[in-house]
Amino acid sequence: MGFSLMRNQKFMPTIKHLLIISIAINAGLLLKLLHHEHEWAGLPGPDTNPKNEVRLVKDVLRKAKPATDQFINLDHGDPTMYEVYWKQMGDKTTLVLSGWQSISYFSDTKNHCWFLEPGFANAVTRLHNLVGNAQTRNYHIVVGTGSTQLFQAALYALSPSNAPEPMSIVSAAPFYSSYPLIIDCLKSGLYKWKGDASKFNKDDPYIELVTSPNNPDGSIRQAVVNGSGGILVHDLAYYWPQYTPISFQANHDIMLFTVSKCTGHAGIRIGWALVKDKEVAKKMTKFIEISSIGVSKDSQLRAAKILDVIADTYEHTEKFDKATLFFHYVYNEMAKRWRQLRSAVSKGQTFSLLDFPVEKCNFSGQRFGTQPAFAWLKCEKSIDDCEKFLKKHKILTRSGTHFGSSEKYVRISLISHKEEYDEFIRRLSLLSSMNSPHE
């Protein structure tokens, strides 16, 4: 009815009417624009909706929470602890990869490491310069599928191809449990695992692997053999300020690093080597060329983005909340976990842990003792097989025997999901305070 009435009325717009209409259109367009700006603030993708973001953070936490009767697997050093930080960073490290990217094998034909993405090389240099943990000037960067591949590349590059006997490879016990497996996997005629460096006969040529802070026990290491024919490879995967004070700028001949333990992105499979000698860097490159025709470009691009955002949180502080300072955030989390762990262990006489000397960190200015990514836990009293004992109580760890040490020890990953870690601490506290634990 109202409609037909309006149709029959003669409506003659005045300038005043037109003005009102125009202002109304303005308001409408402005609202739509504001809505657009709001969408533009984020990037499209699974994590752009703030509502989804919250849901996803919850998912991560929920996924990790083990029931009290479930096994907790702390055998591997899976760095899932880091997920919460990167979720909080939202879309700042989101990477958009177009379908036409990563076609060619080549990343930089002018570099002897032709599969090294220049952006990744820049990000690595920038981060080392920020943290001060390793020299990069006059070093050659070689990228690898994790530091595992680079470690093999170094052995290949350093072992003579025509020697009558395979090169001896040693590392001081307790050593990284994968060293013997990787080295002897193919029964190479170039090199051979010879075990504990402290028991090595110095007359033969050898390569000594120096892991510092050490996996499994977190100790700060230097070469132990000191023979004349020795070559050193330094695995510095854990030489970052969340784990240990950065007390000097490392400048060894070959230094290995990995994204896995620095940023927590283990699934990216990216590591890098800083190599002084150009010919060694070239031979390492050759090994990676032969064994996998280079290294994933996608992973290098992602790693570059992530390392750059870490540097940004320090160098472009105006754009970031202070709580997002990466190394500070993770340092605090590690410190908290170590407090919880030491408190649980001190509840009784069942377990013991190493103490680490306190040093000043040149990066943060703070004084602290190493707070490693793994605990090297000793079972005391009558418990002979520590791994077996903990397994009975549904905590999976790795026995000291895998590291060239005793079964009184286990290595326990401390960098898993928070919920998993809390449940581990709860169980360990109970075991620790038992009067006479039976194996």
Add this chain to the structure above:
Amino acid sequence: MGFSLMRNQKFMPTIKHLLIISIAINAGLLLKLLHHEHEWAGLPGPDTNPKNEVRLVKDVLRKAKPATDQFINLDHGDPTMYEVYWKQMGDKTTLVLSGWQSISYFSDTKNHCWFLEPGFANAVTRLHNLVGNAQTRNYHIVVGTGSTQLFQAALYALSPSNAPEPMSIVSAAPFYSSYPLIIDCLKSGLYKWKGDASKFNKDDPYIELVTSPNNPDGSIRQAVVNGSGGILVHDLAYYWPQYTPISFQANHDIMLFTVSKCTGHAGIRIGWALVKDKEVAKKMTKFIEISSIGVSKDSQLRAAKILDVIADTYEHTEKFDKATLFFHYVYNEMAKRWRQLRSAVSKGQTFSLLDFPVEKCNFSGQRFGTQPAFAWLKCEKSIDDCEKFLKKHKILTRSGTHFGSSEKYVRISLISHKEEYDEFIRRLSLLSSMNSPHE
């Protein structure tokens, strides 16, 4: 002067003035909104602006165009030909990766291949089912850092760890030039390169590598040794309908594939193996665990997206232009390049090429002869060293000697950028029609 005049004038806005201002604001807001809609049509990133897209396509082409006095490098099989197709697909294969992805080492703890992304496994199965080139039912999928790593994983899995002598590895000449390099790289005690399969003594146990279509010569291959102690590994990197008729569904014990030659994404470094025997698949997985603690998740996610889009172009035809059917598009490009190549070679007596039998392709329904990714070119007449001859004319190729064959032959990549290919054809035509080429 004009400014002071205006300042002294009294400006009293009428409703008419206000209307004009309001309409002007309307127009401004509308323009800004339209600009927003324009941006929104694509995804953010370097390739979202249609103007940029065009520029980037041009860049690819321009980048590839060699000057007439420049070297053309056709030594490697770098599949840059594929860039144009993926650029044309715009954002359909764009992948957004969030900063919190790829943290854990694990992709699927229920699968024996624990680093295999389920989405990638699904995409592989889906594509094989679409194309019909290989059975997937009752096969185990193992993912690798390219098929190069999987090939080594297969050798590790199939060679006994306690045999008195290393396992013999053979392949019929001309064989893939990297086989001897990869196999003997570490002087393994598990296996050893024994060269041309057709000259192999049948009494020893051995592994025969069957590459079909073959790299370098494109021939369709079957095992040649036929000994009782033989194990076969089939490298089917080129068994895709752009290169050869899909005449049967392959169901060999171990079949290797790679994204590089299927979709052209060589820089992704992703390959996969279809393995019948569960224990062999497990041992292959073990090798990849030891040598690189799994395979890049980012690359697997990208590969999954790309393989799925290829299947989509066939299975969701309503969403795609017919010109985007992936295998048809690339088939046509390969057919064109082979016509150009044969036409250039037929201009004289300088060169010759193999002929390939015509067969029906069960995938496309078409009848055609293999049109390999490489040309296996023979220099005729007095030209003894074909690589050297072409190098003098600024065409870099790989000599037959690397493939266990004669220096009369070279392998030439046919899957580089169009501009590079056209320039190669131009130069080859000139050489071909020379009356008496001198080496």
